[in-house]
Amino acid sequence: MSRMVTVPAGKTVLDAIRGAGIQFEAICGGKAQCGKCRIIRIRGDCSEDKDICSQCLSPGERRHGYKLACLTKVWSDAEFTIPVESRIDQPQILLTSEVNEGEFKPAGRWFQVQVVKDGPSAILGPSIRLPGYTGVKPQISTEIITRILASSEPVSALITTTGGSPEVIEINNSESIPKAYGVAIDLGTTTVAALLVDLSTGKILARASALNKQITYGEELVTRIVIGRTPSGLASLRSAAIGSINEAIGRLISDAGIDQNAVVDCCIGGNTVMCWLFAGIDPSPLDYVDVEISTTPILMRVQESGLVIHKKGWIWCLPAVSRFVGGDAVGDLITAGIDQSEDLSLLIDLGTNGEIVLGNRDWLVSTSCASGPAFEGAGLRCGMRAMLGAIEHASIERETGEAVIRVIGDTLPKGICGSGIIDAAPAMAAAGILDFTGKFVEGAPGVRNTEDGPGYVLVPAEKSGTGRDIVITKQDMAYLMDTKAAVCGAISVLMMKYRIKITDIKHVYLAGAFGTYGSIEKLTEFGIIPEFPHAEYHRIGNGSLSGAYQSLISIDNRDRAISIAEKMGYIDLLVDTDFIDEYWAALRIPGKRELFPSFFRKNN
Structure with a gap:
């Protein structure tokens, strides 16, 4: 699809893309750090910071006209192409898990209106009744009262309590009561x-x-x-x-x-x-x-x-708990029901930000970690979202080092998404391609010297949808190790502070796309989450959406959400003295011996 945009001379191509409302990869927000906002110059006068571009783009890409949109300023009529790896289209988006409808008590409903013009109650004039309605007398504006009294047809009134006190916000003149x-x-x-x-x-x-x-x-x-x-x-x-x-x-x-x-x-x-x-x-x-x-x-x-x-x-x-634990995490808890269970449970929701909650109906404590967008496929050399052309699952033949992949849409692969990298990382470790620190082993099957140093080629250029190798680089692995250590370290901090052992956890709730598509076996093999031998695992899907739904159909659940937010504790890892120790301990595959006992039993 072609798009023409007019911008002042000297503006960046990224500015033009934003102004046109085009969905486009720009992970760092235009700070020239991620190298994802790639464009291809077709024609036109433009300038760029070549030193920074050369750090993010390979010599081959530069020869083919690749530039970074955030650094490329336009000075005349110009034409650019957005390559497939920088486009955002046809995402595989998780809507929700199976929704438990629960108690039904919505805030907004229609009621038939009855105008009483005779009898004792009408001594001071006509009165308005709402058969079937119970509760505090709703507020009704003078304008709506006038419309009700002037109507010669049956009238129904829409009452909502979301604003705090019940109020009539609309009326309808009809024999039938409309739906809200x-x-x-x-x-x-x-x-x-x-x-x-x-x-x-x-x-x-x-x-x-x-x-x-x-x-x-x-x-x-x-x-x-x-x-x-x-x-x-x-x-x-x-x-x-x-x-x-x-x-x-x-x-x-x-x-x-x-x-x-x-x-x-x-x-x-x-x-x-x-x-x-x-x-x-x-x-x-x-x-x-x-x-x-x-x-x-x-x-x-x-x-x-x-x-x-x-x-x-x-x-x-839905109410927030802290600056990085918000209503989405509260919605997860409503969906999981941790706040109503006596069993000790752990909730993990990893996306661009990671939220972790530990507790039961008596107490709740939370933390957040900068998991970054790694588990959504972003921030990696060939990473992409879970959309058409993304590698969503991967395994590696140990003898040959060759990857066996599954691609969303069963098409040529363009890159690898979060669930794919969660599969690939522990598979590389198991195949001897990575050592326990996440570094590539020289001479191991499938390890090659790429333009970014040693790396593993998942898909060679001739078999990819971009015409270039799909690789996992040493920089990618450093980023993944940092991310996984942050998550595992955060979980470990919560458990340490409350003296919880891995055998004490009865339920583990995994939320979001991370929890729905990621293999639990691979998550523990790589060391993202500890082993919980006595726990039952639950994939709750989009708990934030399910929690919003529960709050929509029942005002009691809104009170429940507020109660969760008010009683939940929060530990800020940026000022926590234990976190750095737990983080460093998790910078190996899989991590601390006491968190991964079965792994060490099998490998001793």
């Missing part, structure tokens, strides 16, 4: 997932997803916090979030064939940064270690948000 709908949203760092729900039954009518348009501003939360410090940056990020949610909502109402004004309630699950940016809250305080974060849910009227649903409806965001 709600949307549950997971506002993820990378993707937005949404459900359309019938608020009279709790039934899920449609599901949809969209990529978060903030992607071109950077993958990592810290990058977006920096951008959001300025009014213009915050406005851009907020607009991108709203546009992404509206795109998903548009698909929902189109699939269901309903009017957007019939959607009257919205619950959003998302990490603290995403929810603040959506609400237009300056994220600067989230830069500070141990900053106190309010556990009060973000609440706003739809007409203040820019969402394309009933403007008098409300938006309720």
Whole structure:
């Protein structure tokens, strides 16, 4: 698809791509650090920082016209191509796991209106009754009362309690009572997932997803916090979030064939940064270690948000716990039910940011780790998202060192995604391609000298969809080892502080795409998560979306979410003295002996 964009002379190609709303890889947000924002110059006058470009691009790529969009400034009419590895299309997005519908007690419902003009109750004039409604008398504006009394037809009223006290926000003149709908949203760092729900039954009518348009501003939360410090940056990020949610909502109402004004309630699950940016809250305080974060849910009227649903409806965001443990983790807990179980459980949700929660119904403690986007396939030389052409599973023949792969869409591979790298890393270690520190073993089968030093060629150029080798480099392995050590170290810190052994954990809940597609066996072989010999493993899918759904269909679950956020403790690893020791201990495959006893028994 061709796109023409007009920008002032001297602007970067990345600026033009953002202005055009094109989904594009820019992991570092344009800081010239990731080397992912690749473009190919076809024609036109442009300039670049050649020294930095040469560090991120191979000589062969440079000869073929490859440049970095963040460093390439345009000075005249120009034409560029976005290569396949820099495009974001046809993502494999996890919507939700099996949803437990639970108790049904929605915040928004329609009720028939009865106008009483005679009898004792009408001495002071006509009175309005709502048969079937119980609870506090709802607020009704003078304008709506006038419309009800003036109507010669049957009237029904829409009541919502999301705003705190019940209020009538709409009436309908008809024999039949209309239906009210709600949307549950997971506002993820990378993707937005949404459900359309019938608020009279709790039934899920449609599901949809969209990529978060903030992607071109950077993958990592810290990058977006920096951008959001300025009014213009915050406005851009907020607009991108709203546009992404509206795109998903548009698909929902189109699939269901309903009017957007019939959607009257919205619950959003998302990490603290995403929810603040959506609400237009300056994220600067989230830069500070141990900053106190309010556990009060973000609440706003739809007409203040820019969402394309009933403007008098409300938006309720699941509450945050800390700067990097937000409503998405609270939604995970609601889905898993840890807060209602006496069994000791561990929740792990790894995406661009990692959240880990330990506890049961009596106590909960959490932490977060900078897992980065490695487990989503980003940050690697040939990494990509879980979309068409991504290697999603890989094994290695020990004798030959050749890789056996499975590709999303059964097409030529373009790169490797998170589940693929989780398979490949321990397979390389088991085949003797990597040593216990994650370094390549010289002379091992499949190890070659690449343009980035020693590496393993998963797919040779002639068999790839990009025309170049798909490789795992020594830099990739250093990044993966750092990421896995951060995750395993974070889990170990929580267990140490509460004197928990691996044999004490009864349930392990794995959330998100990481938990759905990643092999549990490979996760422990590589040392991302410890062995838990007595634990039952549960894949809960998109727990954030499921938690938002539970909160949409039952206001009791909103109280439950607030209770979880208020009682959950948080350990900030940036100031924790134990974390650095646990991190260093995890910088080997798989890790500490006491966390991986079966591995050491088999290899002694």
